Amino acid sequence: MELFETIRRDRRTDPAVSVRELAVRHGVHRRTVRQALASALPPPRKEYPTRARPAIDPWREIIDGWLIGDQDVPRKQRHTARRVWQRLLAEHGARVAEVTVSRYVAARRVEIGLVDREVFVPQVHAPGAEAEVDFGEFETGLAGSPVKVWMFVMRLSHSGRAFHVAYGTQAQEAFLQGHVEAFNHFGGVPALIRYDNLKPAVIRVLKGRDRVESDRFIALRSHYGFDSFFCIPGKGGAHEKGGVEGEIGRFRRRHLVPVPTVACLAELNNLIAAGDAADDSRVITGHAATIGAEFAGEAASLMSLPVEAFDAAVSEQRRVDHRSRVSIRQNHYSVPARYVARRLTVRFTATTVTIHDGGKVVAAHERAIGRYQQVLSLDHYLEVLTRKPGAMPGATALAQARASGMFTPSHQRYWDATRRALGDARGTKALIEVLLAHRTLPHACLIEAMDAAATSGILSPEVVIIDARRRATDTTVHPAPVAPELLRYDRPAPTLSGYDALLTHRKALP
Structure with a gap:
């Protein structure tokens, strides 16, 4: 179309230009130039007769019979293109190639209606009327290790506004919390x-939509x-909530590529929340305004x-095992050692576990x-470690306390100093006694007291605890500033000068 327009424009600009010159100028045949000068619309393409297929034509009726007969047999026992060949x-x-047969079978299945072409009916959703919910999974780098997490998604059907949150599970507690x-x-x-x-x-899918x-x-x-x-089970049900199905993949590609690397789940959810906020400025195809505006x-x-x-x-009863742990969803959580062999109430959500007596x-x-x-919490095992100080260096709870920063370099310096001075067993018991004091004294005060003990060489745990208690109570009280509007109520401090004058006057009397 553009070529014809250019040829016609050249002729209007220079009526004397010949057909041959126009053909040379535009690199086309003279016949094409004459067609362009005759009409602004290019002629329709030439229709070619259907090419003969000598290899497959003799077998068309046989193949069609097999394909039509497949309608009455189980789906898993129907002809494939290879089986037809x-x-x-x-x-x-x-004498025919397999690819020739497979191309014919694929086209013929569509022509005779053996391949269903699903048609979808456009829908309208009133404001606030509907939402869709589903879970999606993705990979993330969490604290240096690759893990799989699940993303709960709820999408409003009218505006397309969606809420995403990541959990370490897709069990019922995550479903409810989401x-x-x-x-x-x-x-x-x-x-x-x-x-x-x-x-x-x-719990169970019944006939139709009963559950x-x-x-x-x-x-x-x-x-x-x-x-x-x-929705109905299977692929057909996915089309009944296609909005959230597509939203999971879109959000994952848009905001979780490349694979996010975070320190904790809370940081990951902050990243996801930022993605939700950014999507408010997105315009969904067919909508007149942004998601945030709608x-x-x-x-x-x-x-x-x-x-x-x-x-x-979710609240459940759990028995504390001999390692002072309760088991929740194939993971173990510590409790104080005095609860071993007892049954306790465990309340857990998608992000927290609390254990109650x-x-x-x-x-x-x-x-x-x-x-x-x-x-594991190191504090839960301190009473046991008092009796078994040799278990302290290799304790899993100690390793986790180090990794979390609860067991600081100050603790380690004090422990090293006490073991050098008192021996491994007595030195470890001294550290445990200081660790027990963390339950009642401020953490910072105990750290300062341990540093002072390691520097001075006075390593007795009783001295460390007394020093920490002194630091916790040694506070200087500063008077609070008085507001300017209260200064008018100030009164001078009382004095005894008048009383002294009376005493002086009395002594002067005879």
């Missing part, structure tokens, strides 16, 4: 939420007042949050990521 060679003596955090993020609750058949919500739901999911739904919709209009249509948030923690919290830990991990 093999039968042609073995049963009919055909809902609570998403509702708080949106500032409201959508009227209906679409799910696939996630195990935290569905046996978990009690905790029913409690969550009742607390916030939304309705649930479960959500601002949708927020008023969401149902209001209840006064109290839903308690997403009745109404008293006896241990609290961050939730471990992965399996077969140990989260």
Whole structure:
């Protein structure tokens, strides 16, 4: 089209130019020049007759019969293109290439309607009416090690606003906690939420869309007042919540490539929250405004949050093993050694684990990521180490305390000094006595006292504890400044000068 326009423009500019010269100038045949001068529209392309297929044409009816007959047999026992080619060679003596047969079979299946072409119906979503929920997984570098984490996603169908949060698990506690955090993020609750058949919500899939739901999911739904919709199992169900299915992949490619490297899960979620904030300026294809602008209009249509948030923690009874640990989801968490062999109540969320003895919290830990991990507190083993000081150097709890910074270089210097002066056993017991004092004295004061003891050579733990207690109570009280408007109430300090004058006058009397 552009070539024809250029040729016609040259002729209008210079009517004397010949067809031959135009053909040379534009590098085309003279016939093309005459066509351009005759009409601004290029002639339609020449239609060629269907080429003969001498290799496959003799076998078309046989192949079509096999393909049509496949409609009445189980799907897993239908002809593949290779099987069609093999039968042609073995049963009919055909001389035809496999690629020729495979191309014909692929085209023919579409022509005779053996390949379903799914048609999707466009949908409209009222503000605040619907949301979709799903989990996605991705890799991250966490504290120097590659781990797999799961991302909970809730996406509002009207505005496309989505909330993402990463957890170390996709179990029920993460599913429930994700809902609570998403509702708080949106500032409201959508009227209906679409799910696939996630195990935290569905115990058993029944006929049609009937489901046996978990009690905790029913409690969550009742607390916030939304309705649930479960998609059909398999690939067809994914199309019923295609918004969140596509959102997981888009967010992962947009904000998690390259693979993020973080120190902890909280830092990773800060990175994800920054990605959510950046997406507010994104415009979804077919929408007239940004996600942030459309959500601002949708927020008023969401149902209001209840006064109290839903308690997403899972509560279970666990027996403390002989290593003073309780097991949660194939990970172990320490408790004080005096609770060995007892059954305690464990409340855990996707990020925390708290262990209770009745109404008293006896241990609290961050939730471990992965399996077969140990989260141990050195303080829980101090009474045992007092009796077994030889177990201290190789204790897993000590290694974790060093890694977390709780066992500082000051502790190590004091320990080295006491072992040199008192021997390994007595030196270790002296350190443990100081470590026990951390339960009642400020950490910084004990650190200063240990440094002073290691410098002076006075290594007795009693002296260290007395010094730390002195540092904790030796504070200088500074008077608080008086506001200028209160100065008018100042009165001079009382004096005894008048009384002294009376005494002087009395002595002067005869």
